[in-house]
Amino acid sequence: MTESPNKRQKRTGDDEKYHLIYWPVGLNPTHQLINFSGEHIRLVLEEAGVSYTDTASLKDGIKQVTSHISASNDGDEGNPPPLAPPILQHGSLTLSQTPNILLYLGQQLGLASKEPNGLYQVNSLTLTALDGLSNEPHDVHHPVAVGLYYEDQKEEAKRKADDYRENRLPKFLGYFERVLEGPASKGGEYLYGGELTYADLVLFQTIDGVSFAFPKCVGKLKDSGKYSKTFALYDRVKERERIKAYLGSDRRQGYGMGIYRHYPELDDQ
């Protein structure tokens, strides 16, 4: 009964370029968050060394984003409409949802595991990193409503930030430390199977984000020595040749007002 998804897929030519559709920095007109999710997609494309376009650097980029997510777009024969960016176009395929795009690209670009059933483990680790180190940090500064400004939910944010720093962040870092200590990591350098997968890129990016948002808290957690394998993985990814070049380029964007925001009142005092 099991069928291979790729055998069933319409192959897009290997020469088809990848197109990332995402908010240009600071240009989201709808007062919603520019949520930095596009960055996960960029890191995978950069690590793989493939050519791609990115609406974040196009003059009319914003128009492409809004036309994709317009209420008048109901998709096409093969593609339902996307609810929100990031959106990936590759040949005739239009995909949305960050972990879904990563699942596709990971297979396309050889950044999912080659281990038996490894793809599912990489997907699971990715979903967990996004839950605890991306979605939750976002909710810290927007606990009531994504459509309201931070200033209109500051009190609630303070309470949520206390819980996040004291309970949730250590819980998730402790989980990844345990994954790296476990036998399925095959040595503890990368999360799964002894080689880099896109889950490692996601973990790198999310730790980079929480370090920006909560520098004092993350500094203390790092100094505690309890999460040494996790922070070593962060350093290891950061020093990879293509990642290092990307981080030093003008394609890498600042955090701005996205998922990861640094409000000193929400960090350790």
Added chain:
Amino acid sequence: MTESPNKRQKRTGDDEKYHLIYWPVGLNPTHQLINFSGEHIRLVLEEAGVSYTDTASLKDGIKQVTSHISASNDGDEGNPPPLAPPILQHGSLTLSQTPNILLYLGQQLGLASKEPNGLYQVNSLTLTALDGLSNEPHDVHHPVAVGLYYEDQKEEAKRKADDYRENRLPKFLGYFERVLEGPASKGGEYLYGGELTYADLVLFQTIDGVSFAFPKCVGKLKDSGKYSKTFALYDRVKERERIKAYLGSDRRQGYGMGIYRHYPELDDQ
């Protein structure tokens, strides 16, 4: 470069039973939420008509759950430790994360689409339904901290509930209506490709959940006629032979104190 994940997978025999590891009703000892995510897995197994075990109905079920998520479990050669249930065991494979387990089962059981690249579209629709109609309703009654009681965050919950009912719930229902109106649904009876996939089961379950939590609000939204295809899909899934039998059985659990809770003060007044 693209490799089939299934070709790479260690095949577990077709005769291997599926084992769902999830909190027995009312027996979660850690004051965390019994979050009803296991229900998505059950619906897929029930629709497929396969045999499975479920710790929710075992006397020592709770022990199995806590041993899997214990801080002393670091997994095995092929499987990282799970952070939280639901957990699926199938042969030597141990998987966690709801959308990830659904991705695996959908392929195993013929409930992912057979369309080219359909698997990714089904995964995307599933992630969106879980985001907006499961994670967000959960956060409505726990906006500050999952480790605190609802009674300790009632004020914040009231504000978040107002936003959820006024903005977020209509946004997500409107999105799925648009998906059903679009050509990729192939007729608007099911979300993708003209046939039932696990994304339809997830949408059914999440609408059932928000209807339980916010009956007045959902009643009004239904009566508005704006989401007629979406509510028709809900009815269509509910009437499927195996789903109907399951919903009428004692295997189907009540909502209790999980993701979906009915607090009248959080509904329309």
